[in-house]
Amino acid sequence: MPALGELAAEIAGSELNRIVGVSEFTDFPNELKKVKKIGSYRKISFEEIVALKPDLILASLDGNGQDPIQHLKELGMNVVAVATDSFVRIQESMRIVGSAMGNPKKGEYLAQQFAKNLSQIQERTKKGIEGHARKKVLIELSHHPLIVAGRQSFLDDALEAIGTENVYHDLQAAYPRPSLEDVISSNPDVIVIFGMSIPPQLVQEMIEEWNRFPSLKAVQTHQIRVIRDDSLVRPTSRLIHGLELLEKAIYETH
Amino acid sequence: MKPIKRIYFYFILTWAIALILNLKTGPISDADLQLLLALRLPRALLASAVGMGLAVAGAALQALFTNPLCEPYTLGISSGSALGAVIGLSWGVEGIFVGLAGPAFLGASVFSSILFFIAHRARQGSSTLLLSGVMLGFLGSSLVAVWMALSDPNGIQGILYWLLGDLSRARLQGSLITLITTLVLSFFIWRHSRAMDALLIGEEGALSLGISVVTIRQRTIILTSLLVAVCVSSAGMIGFVGLVIPHFIRKLVGSLHIRLIPLAALLGATTLTLADCLSRIIARPYELPVGVITALLGAPIYLWILLRGILLPKEK
Numbered sequence: 001m002p003a004l005g006e007l008a009a010e011i012a013g014s015e016l017n018r019i020v021g022v023s024e025f026t027d028f029p030n031e032l033k034k035v036k037k038i039g040s041y042r043k044i045s046f047e048e049i050v051a052l053k054p055d056l057i058l059a060s061l062d063g064n065g066q067d068p069i070q071h072l073k074e075l076g077m078n079v080v081a082v083a084t085d086s087f088v089r090i091q092e093s094m095r096i097v098g099s100a101m102g103n104p105k106k107g108e109y110l111a112q113q114f115a116k117n118l119s120q121i122q123e124r125t126k127k128g129i130e131g132h133a134r135k136k137v138l139i140e141l142s143h144h145p146l147i148v149a150g151r152q153s154f155l156d157d158a159l160e161a162i163g164t165e166n167v168y169h170d171l172q173a174a175y176p177r178p179s180l181e182d183v184i185s186s187n188p189d190v191i192v193i194f195g196m197s198i199p200p201q202l203v204q205e206m207i208e209e210w211n212r213f214p215s216l217k218a219v220q221t222h223q224i225r226v227i228r229d230d231s232l233v234r235p236t237s238r239l240i241h242g243l244e245l246l247e248k249a250i251y252e253t254h
Numbered sequence: 255m256k257p258i259k260r261i262y263f264y265f266i267l268t269w270a271i272a273l274i275l276n277l278k279t280g281p282i283s284d285a286d287l288q289l290l291l292a293l294r295l296p297r298a299l300l301a302s303a304v305g306m307g308l309a310v311a312g313a314a315l316q317a318l319f320t321n322p323l324c325e326p327y328t329l330g331i332s333s334g335s336a337l338g339a340v341i342g343l344s345w346g347v348e349g350i351f352v353g354l355a356g357p358a359f360l361g362a363s364v365f366s367s368i369l370f371f372i373a374h375r376a377r378q379g380s381s382t383l384l385l386s387g388v389m390l391g392f393l394g395s396s397l398v399a400v401w402m403a404l405s406d407p408n409g410i411q412g413i414l415y416w417l418l419g420d421l422s423r424a425r426l427q428g429s430l431i432t433l434i435t436t437l438v439l440s441f442f443i444w445r446h447s448r449a450m451d452a453l454l455i456g457e458e459g460a461l462s463l464g465i466s467v468v469t470i471r472q473r474t475i476i477l478t479s480l481l482v483a484v485c486v487s488s489a490g491m492i493g494f495v496g497l498v499i500p501h502f503i504r505k506l507v508g509s510l511h512i513r514l515i516p517l518a519a520l521l522g523a524t525t526l527t528l529a530d531c532l533s534r535i536i537a538r539p540y541e542l543p544v545g546v547i548t549a550l551l552g553a554p555i556y557l558w559i560l561l562r563g564i565l566l567p568k569e570k
Binding site: 144145171176177178179180181182184185212213214215 | 280281282283286288289292293294415422423534538539540541
């Protein structure tokens with residue numbers, strides 16, 4: 001996971017050469033782009049990993065099944081797996097990775113920074129929406145098929161943190177695929193399209209698709225927003241920046 | 255009313271009821287006219303068009319190969335059509351609907367020609383043809399997988415869904431075009447009814463009726479390939495409609511194509527329209543691809559037809 005590379009880089013600080021392999025699409029910090037790729041989270045190459053002879057493998061429990069992790073352990077590797085599907089777990093993951101990399105203080109520091117910045121945002125948005133109803137927001141990750149953020153994604157916490165409500169908070173899944181008609185019946189106030197890995201032209205088409213339904217509140221009030229910055233899909237310290245972007249996207253008025 | 259007229263009347267009536275049910279079913283309980291036009295009507299029309307097309311294509315293939323277990327999906331023709339469509343898509347052919355029908359037709363006709371070549375050499379009624387079809391289906395799906403792995407990963411998820419048989423992307427214009435094309439193609443196939451009856455008697459019998467078997471077969475292959483291509487490029491691979499529907503109609507009115515084709519068309523339309531309703535309500539708030547529904551219902555029926563000969567004493 002790109003996010004784990006980022007976290008490891010933060011803990012490692014100036015000793016970036018401690019990171020010998022990363023997953024595909026890892027692009028932050030810039031130096032990690034040059035590090036050996038061991039595959040994407042869907043298709044990791046066990047041989048590449050073993051060949052690198054790492055002292056420690058950081059694995060994500062999000063999206064991965066238990067099987068690859070078990071497999072690596074059977075190969076005699078030292079695997080530490082973390083979950084990042086909620087804000088609490090993201091902070092935990094900072095502590096866990098800190099300890100695993102021999103720098104628990106740094107991990108603790110990152111976790112506390114995260115908590116501090118988070119509560120600042122929470123208080124700010126709380127003041128901002130005083131006396132108003134909480135906005136119902138849909139986070140859309142893909143249109144064909146329709147993929148949205150559900151309760152078990154950290155994005156559900158993100159929406160809550162900025163004083164809004166995820167329309168799919170009740171769905172016990174990280175990234176559910178409801179039907180188009182179900183989304184329309186849930187009628188969100190704001191639709192936020194995550195356009196990080198989608199070509200601009202396709203994002204434009206996604207907006208047009210929603211505009212076909214003038215009965216949607218988000219269409220009537222022109223509240224279809226696009227976020228392109230990838231900090232919002234990296235459950236690390238950078239997520240705070242992503243939260244600020246999300247806050248801006250949802251509350252800004254055109 | 256003559257009995258056959260009564261059957262037509264009831265079939266049209268059930269189709270109308272299925273359409274109304276389809277328009278009424280969905281998570282939005284108080285859908286307004288605008289939503290119905292944008293969302294449900296295109297789906298109902300597309301479901302009807304594709305159901306009709308597949309049932310007619312199934313009936314025509316069964317006559318062409320003189321084998322009642324033939325249909326576009328199990329013979330792999332749908333798969334060939336999907337392969338053509340996916341290749342077309344990666345070469346930048348735009349639009350799920352009309353644009354893709356061209357390459358889809360090429361894929362479908364290559365696969366049905368191979369099948370025809372095999373059928374020509376295999377003994378009549380043997381399982382060689384069916385097994386070859388299943389293998390061609392595998393081949394087509396694998397090539398689709400290869401193509402998808404090699405081309406841009408963007409949109410792959412969408413293609414995977416579409417391959418399973420998906421009506422959710424229907425748009426009014428595309429649905430209308432598909433419906434009209436299906437009706438026209440079905441009409442042309444229906445005009446060959448007498449010839450298809452003759453095919454069932456066998457080559458000599460047909461010749462004695464003054465029907466050129468070769469010409470008829472060529473035309474049927476082209477027409478069914480076109481029909482399959484239109485269905486697959488607009489709704490992906492939907493199985494078993496083409497098998498079960500003609501089978502049922504034959505039980506009802508016999509195997510004269512002049513009745514079989516239009517009745518199969520009507521019942522096919524009704525069936526897929528209802529299957530679409532099911533796909534929408536069965537797993538709310540999620541939606542199942544309609545191809546999954548038809549396979550879940552159709553596969554057991556197919557098995558039953560296959561095994562009936564073994565389990566029960568021979569009929570006649």
